[in-house]
Amino acid sequence: MAQYLMSVLFDSTDLATAEEMAAIDVFNEKLQADGNWVFAGGLAAPATATVVDGRDGDPVFTDGPYLESKEHVAGFWIIEAPHLDVALRLAALGSKSCNRRVELRPLLGE
Template structure:
């Protein structure tokens, strides 16, 4: 089952980046176990561009979609057997990346051929 694991950062108390070797080791364990699909850190929300084409023409605006003290700092996508495994791994991941995580299953995953 595929899970999106969102790394939540906080502008008022950002997570430290000194745990990157720990995160790398954790990622290597995910890869070895066959759980790894994708991971990546994101640039600061100020680097975001929002595109809204629900009307007649696309509207493009700079900055994050939502102003908030908490923001999406990175993501993992894991392919694990069930929620129990995802939550166990997320607890480890939260410790190594020193941030809160949100774990959400994909409703209908689409995979490339």
Template sequence: MSQYLLSVHTAADAGDQPAEPMSPEQFQQLMALEEEMKATGAWLFSGRLTEPDVATVVRRTAGEALLTDGPFVESKEHLAGFYIIEADDLDAALRWATRTTAVIGAPIEVRPFVATSHG
């Protein structure tokens, strides 16, 4: 089995306002989908993130750490949350992503983890 990152992206609306939060119905559907992921052994971990304006960026400049407020990249779209799953192959991971995006209505980027050996 391989591990995949399903990253959830949200975008501001045309007026640069944050995306609408999930409805109670969407939230219930998402919780049911997560329970199914857990029951099948696909779900490893997930997390939901705060808005990017509360982020702190840490950079190394001239040998010193420089901390700045706000997101790393100015963008209307940002990472809102993620899932770490196990799946037999990319097609299986894409099926989970397809079901997730159908519930939350936000784009999902699917990326495999680099295979490493543990010795």
């Protein structure tokens, strides 16, 4: 089994609509029922982020995301799948349910 990070890409800070939330719930239940669920979460707006650099002496805190971009990650799933064809299918369903594009990226194996 491999794990994949499924990042939800979005270009506005608007939250999901009630309809989208309902579809996401259905998708989450399917992931859990089929054994593909690992974790998921929605993220607050990029403007609420703080970049922290603790590499050298006193940590440095910087307000805002590390990259200003038109699109940002609005949420994510971590899913488990035997191979990419299954993960791609789940990603397509996930994208449909939250009504946004997603980026699928494998986690490194142990």
